[in-house]
Amino acid sequence: MNKNVVIAVLLTMTLLLPGCGGDKNSAAVTPSPILITALTYTPVTVIPQFRPSTDILAVAPGMANYWDIDQDFSIFNGGDYQFLSFLALTVGATGFPFDQLQSELTYSSPLMGASDGAMAVSVSSDMTSWYPVITGTYSAFLYPTGNSILQQTVVLSAATGTVTLSYSLDGGSWAGNIPGGPDTFRIVVRNSTGAVLRQLDSFTDNFAFGSYTADLTAYRGQTIALTFEHQGQFDPIVIDDVSMLDSNGHEFIKDGGFESGGLASWTTNTAANLVQNLTSGSRTLEGLDVTRSFYTVPNKLWGRWVDVFSNPTGSDIATTISYFNQLGSEGYGIIYTNPSTTMAITSWDGGLGGRDIGFVFGLATSMTFTSDDGLGNWNGSSLIPTTYDITVPAGGEVAIVNFIIMSGTDTGLAATDTTARATEVDAAAAAIASNFWTDPQYRNGMTQAQINAISNF
Secondary structure, X not given: OOOOOOOOOOOOEEEEXXXXXXXXXXXXXXXXXXXXXXXXXXXXXXXXXXXXXXOOOOOEOOEOEEEEEOOOOOEOOOOOOOEOOEOEEEEOOEEOOOOOOHHHOEEEOOOEOHHHOOOOEEEEOOOOOOOOOXXXXXXXXXXXXXXXXXXXXXXXXXXXXXXXXXXEEEEEEEOOOOOOOOOEXXXXXXXXXXXXXXXXXXXXXXXXXXXXXXXXXXXOOOEEEEEEEEOOEOOOEEEEEEEEEOOOOOEOOOOOOOOOOOOOOOEEOOOOOEOOEEEOOOEEEOOEEEEEEEEEOOOOOEEEEEEEEXXXXXXXXXXXXXXXXXXXXXXXXXXXXXXXXOOEEEEEEOOOOOOOEEXXXXXXXXXXXXXXXXXOOOOOOOEOOEEEEEEEOOOOEEEEEEEEEEOOOOHHHOOOOOOOOOHHHHHHHXXXXXXXXXOHHHOXXXXXXXXXXXXXX
16 A cells, blocks of 8 residues: 555546637636645545436446546546547647656645545445446445545454354456556454454455455454455445354344445445645656646536646747547547537537537637537547647746536437537536636636636636
8 A cells, every 4th residue: 555645544620719808817807716735645546526327337326437547647538438538738749748657746635525525435226337236235335536444343242153254345446547546445354443453355456356255253252343445446346245254143244235225334434635636747848848737526527637838948939739639439429519608519429328528628729520420420530639829938837728528428328310419518618618717616726826827718
C-alpha cells in the first residue's frame, strides 16, 4: 500500500468560431469561486461519477461512469466506451507525452464527500451493472473511491472448536492508467484498537472473484473486527455470503448475506476527503511549459480540464493548440451543435450503445465533426479535431478550459431517427457556456492565476 495514501479505517461539420464574445474582464464574475489549497496524499486517478444509469451495465449501482485519466491527462474510456481517447493535447507539432506518474501529480482541494454525492459502500439488488448481486436479493458494493471500508465487530467468546470464515466476492481492484496509484483490495482481521492482526487475502491489480475461506480459530475467545478494504480503482468490489461458523454451527456474523437490504449490522466509512482535483507534472513543448489539470464533483455530469501554457522566454510565442478527440461510437455517433450555444456539441450513439456525451470547448479556432446520417448507417466519423490559435506573451500564461459531459442515458436506445436529442446533456452544456463567468461552480478548484489566463471563455 502506498504510504502516502491516508486510509480512515472506520470502524463533417466545421465551425469557425470567433475569438470574441466571452471577455472575462467585462463579465460580472461573482460570487468568487473556491480556490485551491495543496494536499499531501495520493488519490485515485480513475474517479467515479456517481450518477444513476437508465440503461444496463453501469459500473456499479448509482455509478454510471468514471473519469479515467490517462498518462497524458486525456480521458481514456469513460466507463461505457464513450471515448477512445479525448482531449489528447498537442502544442504545434509536439504532443503532450504519455508519461505521467502518480508521484509527480499535484492534488488539490476542494475535498469531496457524501454531501457531494460520493458513496463508499451500499447494499443493492441491482442485477444490471457490470457486477450484479452474487446470491439472493442483495449484495454489498464497495465503490472504487480509493478508501471504501466495510466492517463488522465479531465476539468469539462463545466459539468452540474450529472457527471458519467464508465469503464470496466479485469485481476487481485495479491500478489506474497513471502508474503508482492505489490498486489493492484486502480482507483483514483487526483487534479492538484497530491494529491489523492478520491479512486474510488481498487482490492487487486483479479480479476479486469466487468463494473464499479462512481459519480463524486462533481468535476464539476474542473480539475482532472483520474488515473489507477497497483501495483500488475502476471497479467495485461486491461482497456476499459472509459467514463465520464454529464447530457447533453457531453463526457469529449478522446479516452476512445482506438480505436485510441495509447495513444496520455493519459499520462503514462515509465517503470523505476525496480528491478530485489533479494537476499533471509540467512538460516543455515547443518552448512552452505545459500543465494539465482535471476537476470534477462526484455527482455532476461534467468534468473540467484546464491546460496552462507558460512562456518562460523573453519573446512572445504564437502557436496552435490541437486536441485529438475520438468517440467510442466509431462512426455511429449522432453529433450536433448544442441548440443553445455554438460553444458546445452533443453526441449520442446510434449503433453501439454508448451513453450520451457533451463537449464544451468555448471559443475555439476550429472544431470539426461528421455525424452519422442515419441510425446504424456508419457514415459518420469518431474524430472531433479541435484547435486554438494562441499567443503566449513573454513571461506570461494562456489557459484553455474544456468540459466533457457524461450522462447515465443512452438516447440511442429509444431513438427512432437522428432528430432525437440528448436533452440532459444539452442543458448541462448550455449552462456551462452561458454561466461560466457568473456561476462559481465552473471555476471552483482553479487558482487565480489560471482564471486570469483563460482565453476561450
